[in-house]
Amino acid sequence: MLIKNKAIVISKVRYRDNDLIVTCFTKQKGLVSYLVRGALKSSKKSSKAVYFQLLSQLQIEENSKVNQKLQYIQEVKSDYIYKSIHTNVFKSSIAMFLAEILATVLKEEEQNLQLYEYLEVTFKWLDYQEEFSNFHLLFLLNLTQYLGFYPETTTIDAPYFNLSNGLFETQSSNTYSVSGENLILLKRLLGINFDELNTIKINSKQRQSFLNLVLLYFELHLGSFKKPKSLQVFNQVFN
Missing domain, CATH: 2.40.50.140 (Nucleic acid-binding proteins)
Known part of the structure; x- marks a missing residue:
């Protein structure tokens, strides 16, 4: 047919x-x-x-x-x-990195209009922007909404975030409890839209640390997830 x-x-x-x-x-x-x-x-x-x-x-x-x-x-x-995703070395590195992650996490052989529209719109946004160094962080964090483990934000004011259960907590309960700079950045990214990304100023070390946190979050909630092979090259490009 x-x-x-x-x-x-x-x-x-x-x-x-x-x-x-x-x-x-x-x-x-x-x-x-x-x-x-x-x-x-x-x-x-x-x-x-x-x-x-x-x-x-x-x-x-x-x-x-x-x-x-x-x-x-x-x-x-x-x-x-695309006007720039496949010609700009930084954007093409993002494309390679995110495509590898998507190849690992997308399993649905059925229609998912919301997820399709999310991918469609966000990649067009990336193509258009000149400031995009934090794009992959918000993209992956938002992707967890469609994969079923977006952080629960009802207790977002709590001083810890537990990667293993996706909850903000008042006490550090295990080795996966996050605090410090990564917690602050997580709270800033939750709920913002892509047009607000340019308000977040972090250096490459902070960006890499938070990315490792997000990838660990994926590993804990998706049994088949493995860190992308392109991660090392990706970090080198953005450093």
């Missing part, structure tokens, strides 16, 4: 000589993997591979078959053409 769908590229791997297996988060069906035949053929006047850069936003027409592991894309075109 031919259906039209919108998709955001999460990962891609070469298959045989000229094909790609591309995993996308789609608007209608959640996570879907596609076999794109001939995507890497250099003899073609316009290679399909250019469409499948990480986090690209596409309009596709797919030949959808129930219970088939790999679907087939019949037609593809850009839904939104």
